[in-house]
Every structure is written in C-alpha cells, then in structure tokens.
Amino acid sequence: MPGLINRHTRAPLTLQAARVSACVNGLSVGIAASLTYYNQEDHVVEGVFCFKMNENTTVAAFEARMLQGRTITVHLKDRTQVEHFNEILTGRITMTANQPNVLPPGKFALSEFHNARVFCSNLGTIRPHGTVTILLSISSLMNTGTLGEAKLHIPSVFTPRYKKAQVKENEPQPQQPQSQPQASQTTSSSSNNTTTEHLHRSLLDIADEVGENPQEYEFEFQLEIRAPSLLSGVSSSSHAVRVDAEPFAANASNVFVTLAEPHQMDRDLAITIHYPKPHVPVVILEHGDISPTAYEQFVKTENEYKNPGEVGEDEDKTRAFLQKRLLKDVMHNPVLMLNYCPDFEKLTQQMLTYRFDVPGEYVLLIDRSGSMSGEYTANARETLMMVLKSLPMNCRFNIIGFGSAYKPLFESSRPYTQDNVSEASAYLRCMRADLGAMANLLVPLQWVYRHPVVRGCPRQIFILTDGGANNTAEILDMVRSNVPHTR
Template sequence: MAVCAAPLSVNCWSFIVTVALIRETWSGTVLSSPVLRGTMVNCCGLLSSQKEPVPLKSIEVELEVKDHVATVVSTLLYENKEDKPLEAVFVFPLPGDAAVCHFSAKIGQTQIVAEVKEKKEAREDYDDALSSGQQAFLLEESEQSPDIFSMSVGRLPPGESASIRLEYVTELAVQADDGLRFCLPAVLNPRYQPQGSEGASVQVTSVPASLVPYSLSFSARLSSPRPISKVESSCSLDPLQYLNTDQTQATIKLAAGHKFDRDVELLIYYKDAHQPTAVVEAGQASAKPGSLMGDPVVMLSLYPEFPQSVMSSVASCGEFVFLLDRSGSMQMSSANQQTRISSARDTLLLLLKSLPMGCYFNIYSFGSSYEHIFSQSVEYNQKTMEEALKKVEEMQANMGGTEILKPLQHIYRQSCIPSQPRQLFVFTDGEVGNTKEVIDLVKKNSGSHRCFSFGIGEGASSALINGLAKEGGGHAQFITGTDRMQPKVMQSLRFALQPAVVDISVTWDLPKGVSVTVLSPPITALFQGQRSLVYGQLTGEVGAAPCHVVFLSSGM
C-alpha cells in the first residue's frame, strides 16, 4: 500500500528520536542542573525533607497530539509558605514509555534548564549548590518503575514561588473502538516493595489529589492527516473547536470547575482509522544538516484490517492462563465507587464465559503468596467452567502484598501443552516496585507464550501494564470502570485466539536522492486491529515530493 507523507511544521518527532536514544543509555547518564538520575521513591505528592505533604498551587497542562503521538507540557507552580527555607521533593507519574525532552525551573528571576552530565558529576554539582546556599533542582527517574519521576527542589526561600516546566512525548494506545487514549493521572499509586528488596520496610503513602488544593488548567490541540471525528472524556469538556474546513486540526479543553479528583482521560477518534498514514517533521533549522536533529523524520502508522481470507485461519485452541492480583490495594475504589477487585473479577468472568470449548485453562491469584484453582491446566468444558466461575466470584483482595514475580516463575516452569499455544492474561493495579525485573522475566519467556495485560483502576502503572504486553507480544488494556470494559476484554481475547502475522518487511519507495534510516525496532508481529509505528530519518533533498511506502507481510 502506498502512503503520501504530508510535511508538518513542528519538530515533535525529532524530540522523540533524540530522547529515546538518550534513555537507552541512561544507566550512566543524567540530566543535571536540574538533574535526571535513577533512584527509588517511596512517597507520592509534594513532600518536605521530613516527608510532610506540601500542596501545589496550580497545574497547567498543554497537550498536543499529532496523529498517534502526544507532546505534553506541564507547568507546576508552588510556594513555600513556611518562615524558613524548604527543601522539597515532588513525585509525579508519567507514561512508562514517555521520553522527557525538556525540563526547566524558575524561582523569581532565576531560570534553570536541564543539561546532560555524568551521574557522579551531576550529584556533586547538586550537593555543591545546596551547600553554597544556591537554588538547585533534581529530577529523578525510578530505576525499578520508569513511570515514576521525582523532582527535588533544593532550597526554596520562605515566601518564594517556584514554577516547574516539564515536557515529554509519548505514543497513544489504540482502544478496541479505534479511539486513541490519553490519560493524565490524578494521583500516583504507591508501589509495593517485594519482600527482601531494598526499601521494603519503608512505609509507602500517597497523597490523593482530592485532598490537595490543586487548580488544573488543561487544553489540547489535535492534528492528523485524517479528519478528527470526535473526542470523548470521563470529565466534562468544552465543545470541540475545528481550526480548518477539512477538520484535520482542532482544539479542546476541560470545562470550567473541574476538580482534579480523578484521572483525566481523553479518547480521540479519527475517520478512516485503519488507513495507513505517514507524517513528516522537518529538521531543526539551527541544527547541522545530516545530524540527528537536522534531518527530517517520518512516522509511518500501520493499523491493519486483514482480509477475511486471512482471518478465516483464526485459531480456536490454546492454553489460557489467568493471573489475578488479590493484594490489599485491589480493595481500593475507583471514581465510580467500584472496587478494583470487583472490576478484575468482572473482567475475568467475562473472559471465562467467552473461551472456546476444547481449549485448556487455569487461574492463578496472588498477593504475598499465590494459589491456583487447578494443579495444572485443564480442558475447558461446562463442568470446569462452572467450577472456575464459582471460585472467581468468591475471590477477595485479601492476600497482602503484590508478589507477582513468584507466580510468574511458577507458571513458566509448567510445560506447555502441545498444539495449544499458551496465552497469559495478567490483571493488576500495577503497584509493584520491581517492575523491570517482572518485565524482564516475561521477555525471557516470550518465545513460549503471549502476554495480555489489564491495568485495573485509575493510576495503574503504565510501565508495568504496557511493558508486560510489549515484551510478551500481546496487548495491554486499562479498565477504569464498567465503561467500555466488554469491548476491551473481547478485543484482547480476539488477539489471543488469532495467530500473529510474522515475517514482516517494510519497503521504502523514495524520490531519487532520498534515503531513509529506520530508527525504530523492526516489527516482529501484527494482530488484526493492532497499531504499529515505524520511525525513519530521511537524508537528501526531501522537498515537497511525497514519500511512497510499501508495507509487506507474510506468514501466520
């Protein structure tokens, strides 16, 4: 299929590529003055050095969505109302795959912008600034959970205000109804520390947004090669305002009086959602031609609908292993007053009733320990289904902590059933401190199964939920209530029942004198209705000539 790439004016994609490459080598690199470095955080909200909460004055968020990618600019304003200098830390959530591309802080007339330094040098600079009475800022990413960032404000004088500006870029997930989901978390959930891990004895607390006097200003600007059909939200919105006649650009914002007591979720819908598109971003005028920032970058979006002849080969067998989180945090209620464990149970019950006869299945649940309904996977029939349904309906969030690693290890030790491909479904609110260790385990075993993950409740860790699905070759869903639960569940089940399209190749048919360097990892598998993005950097005289892209796939 051929795609015509229309040039756009903003350099968003260059930021994505640049920061993504930086994050790959973050183990020895930090951003300093203020500083980005890895650490583990144990409390949430704006906190003093004594871990007392300090309320923010306001948050302003500007969202810019270009096709499938969002740039988020957050400005946070707070004030030291104490009669003495205050050293404070603000901990805030980001999408697990977000790339931070700008950070700055302003106190009075002093402006500080982030720069890259080695970790040791950055720490020394920060400590020197504090000891000499200067303002210094520290921005940290958790080594265990990449969706947790914290900013340490050095010495904030009494009565002084600080304005913090953070900009990051992230891809938007496609939902079962073709909508793109953006979520601005209202509160960062506490992360459970596994037994024996560093920091396990530290009390983890959170500061709910409903108890903090934040004021929130939120606006969004949308653009795409395709017309924008509508925008939906769990919060009240002002009417969508189109900026051109073909409806490919629009703005929207939260209605006045919004209280930041729950996640702000936007669902963005485009017309002709399954048509492949490409967006080209010009390089920065100030950058040297031929450099990473100087050359244009193209983003190819593939969101296929396969022909019926392909889908007729959909598998009707498999081994389905369900892993349900029953830790204490699953007893928490969402904005709709439904507990997380209730949402997880409803999701699992729906899946159990939808499995094909003759497949195999088992159900694990976990907290500080784990248990399973059957000693090994059993054939799915009326009797085993009814037995499983009864036990799931009785499950409560009464098993303590969130030790997800051990049940996963047990599952992977079980031999796979011949001719029954294993499909793992994980249901959790994502509150673990060893996120990367869990994801690494799934990745290590990805050759023998696919992993489908469900984030239950608001504030679920996107790093864990998306990471499990990405490394397990499956699909991630977020269940924040009864709304849209059934289509999300059935979408993941359809993915699990169908084989993946593999042996994929992308052929670039470019104008004479133009070449492309692919920047993203190769696509290894595609599901019906699952979006994939390909990034490439263009070299040569691109001009206004269209770039034709041919996408080929074979093998099931």
C-alpha cells in the first residue's frame, strides 16, 4: 500500500497527521503535503516510502525529517546517474529447486517498464516509537470530463482508509480443538505460502493498493483555485466542501476550498471545477522567481558565460548559450502554458460534414527482434504513439510486431475507436524486443496481403526497423505484385 511501510514485512507505519495544500492553475495542480508517521514497534524498523505516479504526475520535492536532526532529501537527476537504485531497493525473483520464488530480503520486485511509475525512497532505520515527518510536493495535470470540467483527485497516499473494529459484547468465542496436527500443519503451510506471496509482490502492486491506517489520523485540506476567468462552480462527489473568496476580491476567479465536515477516512477526496467556457483555449503566464534584469546578471556570473570558447561577441553564440540554459534555469524564467480541452463531439461532426477525414487502412509493422532492444525500442514506442494519435478518425488500423516470428495486435484491422486505441496504447507501452534474434519481414507481409482490402479504405503499410532484410528480392517482388491495392 502507498505511504511509509516496513521494508522487510511490507506492513504500513501508522499515519498520525496529514496536511494537504493544493493550488490549481488552469488544468495543472501542485500539491504539497506533510505526513507524520509513527513507529509503534518496540524495535527498530527500516522504512521505505512508495508512491504510485501516472504519466501526468511528477515529484517536485521530497524531504523526510526524522529524530535527532536527521533529514533525507531527494534530488532529481538523470536516470543514467541513479542506476544504484536497482541495487539498493529492487531485485529479481529467481527460481531454485527448493524455493521456486526467491527474492533477496528487504528488496522489492520491480520491472524496468514499471520503474518510472513508482516513486520510492529508502529512509533507513526508524527508532522504536519514533516519528517521521515527510514533506512531499508533486505536480500533475488534471483530467477533464466530457463537458470540459476539471477533475482533481487527491492521491490515496494522503487519505488512507481507517476501519473501526466492531466487537460484539457477550458473544461466546469458538473453542479450538486441542489436537488436530494435520489441520494445523495445513494451516501453517497455507500461512507460509500467503506470507511468501505477500513478500514477493511487485513494488507497483504495493503502491497501487488502497492505503489503510490502523488508527484515526488528523486531516487538513486547503485548495486554492486560480482560474483565468470567473468560475461556474466548484463541487465534490466525495465530501461536503466550502468555497470562499478573499473578502476584498474584485471577482470570484480566485477561491479557496476547504472541507465543510470532518474527513471520514473511508474514501478518497475528489474535487470538480467547472469553467464557464471550457473549450476555449487559455494561455497562462507564470513569472520566474527573479526579474529578467536579475537573471541577465546571474547568467553573466556563470563560468560558462565567461569562457570565450562558449560565448563571445557573436550574438548567435550568445543566443545558443542562453537556449541551453533555459531548461537548467526554468524556475528563473517566465513560462507560458496553453490549456486546451477540445470539444471532440463537435469536431467530429465538423470533420464528417466537410469530409476532412480520408478513410483508409493503416498497418504498422514494428521490428521486435533482439537488435531493437534498449534505446531503439524506446524510440520506436514513442514514434508509434505519435503515429497512433495522428491517424484519421474514420480509418482502420493494426500493429504487427515481427522478428523470427510475428505477432499481430488484432486478427484483422479494426476501426479507429477509443477502445481500440486504448488497447493499442497499452500494447505499445508493454512492447519489448522479444520476438527472436532475426528480423524476418517477408512472413508478416504475406500475412497482411492475405487479408482482403476493405472497400473504400486503401491500405498503407509503414515499416519501422533498424536494419535491412536478407531476402530483399522476395520482399520487393511481393510489394510490386500488390501495388494496385496497397502502398
């Protein structure tokens, strides 16, 4: 479950207080939280904090304050510089004759694909009956509804569940038989198997669970909404909320949202923000933390700026140097953010009316042989995601991976619907170079050509590979023979 857990037993530590402060600006939200945990054990435990993230969420800051003045801070670095992460916290399950599933003690199973979906920090030892205060700051992009409303969902790591124990009075306790060696042995074996499965669960599965807390905890919540225009309303499907504006505010575009009733600790917190014109593009400007003049003086003090090999009197070199600095100094510079939530139903009607879409069948052949492992597969995945999202609305498509063998996504090309696109996106996210050592392009092409062309949908084939084919002559002959109906 998400939050602070015991590294060896996977049991959650007790949450005493959660204070969450969020700020919404357009369709983006920043959340800063303070979480205080307590170690109820009479011995030292080793704590690990885990938190599941989606593709629209990133951790901006993390700090753990422990007793005796010890503080742990997380610094964001390039992935190539933190390969020791796998050595410290994660490991692979190995198969042995006596123990089929063996995972090193204190480590978590985590695949390379799921590595970027979990934020995890090792806090080290926590003294008996000691407290830990975690300061977590995240940035995220909110989801939108069918009518353009923005939906804010507070992660469950901030709102774990608490269930009160229900004990019935004067209820006789069932007596256990004194001697049942066979049943006891079976129960013990089942318990050991359950414990083994519990300890060998993936770190992603642990972070994806609904958090539970053994006792009640304090919860405070405040949300500031900075809207580009007047709001149509703020509501919540989970809690009773109170919306206030500043006493001397000129309008209600900036409001504060708090809970009108105590948090019941049995559900997640969800807020819905209604904008008057949700489908109109909005540009939001966020100023840097220093003025342009101060930033210019700051850059001139840098050693790279003084280096004549980097920057000289040439304006082009100066401009190139500043462009390289933009990402590094992003907090010092103003940033523009475009928020656009299109009305897809209206756009679809317009496209059908004016016939902007050209129907067709698009078949994407992707090389998944051994030579495509690593960076090549990542680049191919990114390219195919872009192609998939750029296809016409009323087309048909299919994705086929090939190597020594081939594996189509669909048995035949399917219409471009939301369900089919979601299934294709999930397929691409899990794509690996696992179809053999050699790239045999002839067989998948034969499979494609065996399927008849749908009338009114000309077929086009796109091939993505990192090398040539051994049977080039046969492939070219087959392509030439199918030119009349397939490009």
